[in-house]
Amino acid sequence: MEFSTPLRRLVATAEEVAGRNQEKIRDSIVKSIYLTAENIAHATACPKVEKSIDWDRKIDDILTSPVWGFPIMFAMLAVVFWVTITGANYPSEVLATGLFWLEDRLTDLFTAMQAPGWLHGLLVCGVYRSLAWVVSVMLPPMAIFFPLFTLLEDAGYLPRIAFNLDCFFKKAGTHGKQALTMCMGFGCNAAGVIACRIIESPRERLIATLTNNFVPCNGRFPTLIALATIFVGGSVALSLRSMVATLTVTGLVVFGIAVTLFVSWLLAKTLLKGELSLFALELPPYRIPKVGQVIVRSVFDRTLFVLARAVLVAAPAGGIIWLFANIPVGEMSLLATFAGWLDPFARHLGLDGFILLAFILGLPANEIVLPILIMAYVSGGALMELDSLAALRHLLVDQHGWTWLTALCTMIFSLCHWPCGTTLFTIRREQRSWRWTIIAAVIPTVIGCGVCLLLNYLVRGLGLI
Amino acid sequence: MGSTRKEPVIALAGNPNTGKSTLFNALTGLRQHTGNWPGKTVLQTKGSYIYKGRKYTLVDLPGTYSLLANSLEEQVARDFICFGGPDATIVVVDATCLERNLNLALQITEITAKVVVCVNLIDEARRKKLKIDREKLSCLLGVPVVTTAARGGEGLPQLLNLVDQVVKGEIRPQPRLVQYDPEVETAVAKLVPQVKAVLGDLVNARWLSLRLLEGDLTLIEAVEKLTGKNKHVPCGWC
Amino acid sequence: MAGLKPLKAIPNGAFAYVTKVNTAGLTRRRLLDLGLVPGTRVEVVRRSPMGDPIAVKIRGAIIALRAEESGLVMVRE
Incomplete structure (x- = not known):
């Protein structure tokens, strides 16, 4: 200057x-x-006065010990998922029952007003049902997950995660604080991308931004949890179901972390070579969290924020998808026609045309992928009333020939595909580059397709299915 | 930099993990909004509170250990305190870790005298049987000091009262500045008159001289931007 | 000089005094700003499960440093 x-x-x-x-x-x-x-x-x-007991050190001795550090970390992750999965079941059911009861009343209202069938279809079967689905499926897990997560954050555990994992990030050629941005990504990848600001070096920040999508956000958890419960949990005794589902979801998350490290390493070796920046991370004292404040803050700052976003996207999307499913092209609906086009390619990935289409149409928000899929499957054109997972299982397995492999590939594709619209928009805003935004979408998609393809052919080749 | 604006602007500075955001939330409640610092990808949170019928704007600066401009956050915080014209600056320090935190407080009092030091987490300190001599601290720093426990709301009325008095000029803090090695002090003494001749009262001359001596060009760039356009405090901040 | 070693060589739970920082430029400035000025008493509190980074108590705060940085700080026990 x-x-x-x-x-x-x-x-x-x-x-x-x-x-x-x-x-x-x-x-x-x-x-x-x-x-x-x-x-x-x-x-x-x-x-x-020298304190008789230094609790912080005692706690850290356990939480960051060579023996217990990692097991505790994964156990903590699993417990959070388990509490979320089990705790959300009942309220989800109650919400669903309530919201679908309201739907019947809305239908009564439309009938009484002698409204045309398409208006009722668009507004009630399209818009309202997607909303009801998103709210009943997403609200309870979020209302449990976010406060739990905020509790860990408030207590001061998150920097310890970064401390434990830093050596892996160092080997990958990135910053240990990336672990913190990934933690935020569990809530919402867009929030995770914004959190990448805490990483100072532009190179390391970009790597963290490009890989944030490999941790499943709250919009994808319901899909993962539902599929894990039906297909993996479904094959064991009832009492073990949530446990097995939890382990599956935890396993998927660990897989996501492994992919994150691998992709980070690849980027640091190729596109984004450079020196490691200074790493200095404070391990603040543990504090007993103020539970009341944590709940209020996580409900207002996170739960309602994410839910509002989902609702804003789901309402119009529900309407549009209802139209797609109900505008006939020849014999089939527009939706079925598109799915038919995608089907040959999707089969290679262990998916089917409808699943791939649901992911594509779910670009605005991952929360609506499963609702779209269900809407597409029940070709009556509207989201069916899924009051139980058993009904979902019946729909997927008996009517559409899903196997455990289909479920696994869908879960992996959910974990590794393009980020949602909000996240892409956020990446564009943070990095001020279309190029990196496109790369952020291409990398996970390529990896997702690759892994699914490989898995599909491997399993079929070995005759496991 | 006088308070010609109707709403006084208060800067909130402090180390990370001092409960600074808790204090910010406690003071502003839901009256806050976030954005970016102009031209920087650093999160800026602003909020407001009402005290004695007057509305105050509170700007939450990035949490930093120092203001010596080694990072974007430090530059943002430094530039706001220096050029953003806050009517007062609250420095939040951790009662359980005074030594580290006073490092930042001392750097801020070099830039501006309108400082209130807020010794937060006093409840934690009590739990650790640590006593803080508030009056002595205030005397040694030369600025008003208040002890708070932001999570429980303790001490917040006193904090707001002190800030109000500093804004109105009822309290005029006289910071006791850090004394440097004789060589540094001699060099500073040589530079101060020249800085004053060029920049007048725009920037604290002693502080700028120190930065010049250590070759901190980011600050000179900031000064250049300020004087290059016009002599006014940029309004993009507020 | 006798007894001079890099901070990363200090065992857990041991104290040492900073004597110098073996680097220049931004890294030096950052390390100094963390409080690693000559004469400062530091304590290596613990190591991460994989041995690196190490957690060092510097002027009241516990800060994790990678071997790259803690190797630059020379200390005397």
Whole structure:
């Protein structure tokens, strides 16, 4: 930068006065400030009685120990999922029953007003049902997951995760704080992408941004949980179901983390070569979280925010998809026609045309992928009333020939495909580059397709199915 | 930099993990909105609170250990305190870790005198049987000091009262500045008159001289932007 | 000089005093700003499960540093 003449003169004078000692002067300045701070602190904060028990250290001895550090971390993850899955069941059912009861009343209202059939279809079967689905499926898990997560955050556990995992990120050539942005990504990938700001080096921040999508966000958890419960949990005794589903989801998350590290490493070795930046992460003291505040804050800041976004997207999307499903093209609906086009390709990936179409139409928000799929399958044109997972199982397995492989490929594709519209928009805004935004969409898609393809052919080739 | 605006602007500075955001939330409640610092990908949170019928704008600066401009966050925080013209700056420090936190407080009092130091997490300190001599701290720093426990709301009325008095000029803090090594002080003494001649009262001359001596060009760039366009405080901040 | 070693060589639970920071430029400035000025008493509190990074108590706060940085800080026990 060019300076104006008086400023340039000032800089020149300063350089003259400092001589060649700028670095030394700086050292001396920093030292003097710290010494003054030390003196004042000693004069005013006294006397620090050595505490009999240093709880922080005791806790850290366990949480970051070579033996227990990793198991506890994954156990913690699993417990959070388990509480979310089990805890959300009942309220989800109650909400669904309530909302679908309301739907019947709405239908009565439309009938009483002698409204045309298409209006009822569009507004009630399209818009309202998607909303009801999104709210009843998403609200309870979010209302449990976010407060639990905020509790861990408030207690000070998250920096310990970064501390435990940093060596892997170092080997991948990125910053340990990436672990923190991934934690945010569990809530919402767009939030995770914004959180990447805490990483200072542009190179490392970009890597964290491009890979954030590999941790499943809240919009994808319901899909993963539902499929895991039906297909993996469904094959064991009832009492073990949530446990097995939890393990499956945890396994998928660990797979996502592995992919994150692999892709980060690949990027750091190829497109985004560079030096590691300085790593300095504070491990703050543990604090007992204020439960009340945590619940209020996570409900307002996160749950309602994410839900509002989902609802805003789901309402119009529900209407549009109802139209797609009900506008006939020859014999079939528009939706079925599109699905037919996609089907040959999707079969290679272990999916079918409808599944792939649901992911494509779900671009605005991942929450609506499963509702779209269901709407597409029940070709009556509207989202069916799925009051139980058994009904969903019947629809998928008996009517549309899903196998465990279909479910697994769908789950993997859900974990590895293009980020949702909001996330892409956020990446574009944060990085100010269309190029990186497109790359952020291409990388996970390529990986998802590759893994599904490989898995599909491997399983079929080995005759496992 | 006088308070010609109707709504006084208060900057909230502090180290990370001092409960700064808790304090911010406690003061502003839901009256807050976030955006970006102008031209920077650093999150800016602003909020407002009412005290004695007057509306105050509270700007939450990025949490930093230092203001010596080694990172974008530090630059943003420094530039706002220095050029954003806050009517007062609250420095949140962690009562359980004064030494580290005072490092930042001392750097801020070098830039501006209109500072209130808020010793937060005093409840944690009490739990750890740590006593803080508030009056002595205030005396050694030369600025008003208040102890708070933002999570429980303790001390917040006193904090708002002190800020109000500093804004109105009823309290005029006289910070006790860090004394540097003789060589540094001699060099500063040489530079100060020249800085004053060029920039007048725009920036604290002693502080700018120190930055010039250590060769911090980011600050000179900020000054250049400020004086290059016009002599006014940029309004993009507020 | 006798007894001078990099911070990363200090065992868990041991104290040491910073004597110098073996780097220049931005990294040096950042390390100094963390409080690693000569004379500062530091304590290596723990190591991460894989041995790196290490957690160091510097002026009241516990800060995790990678071997790359903690190797630059020379200390005396």
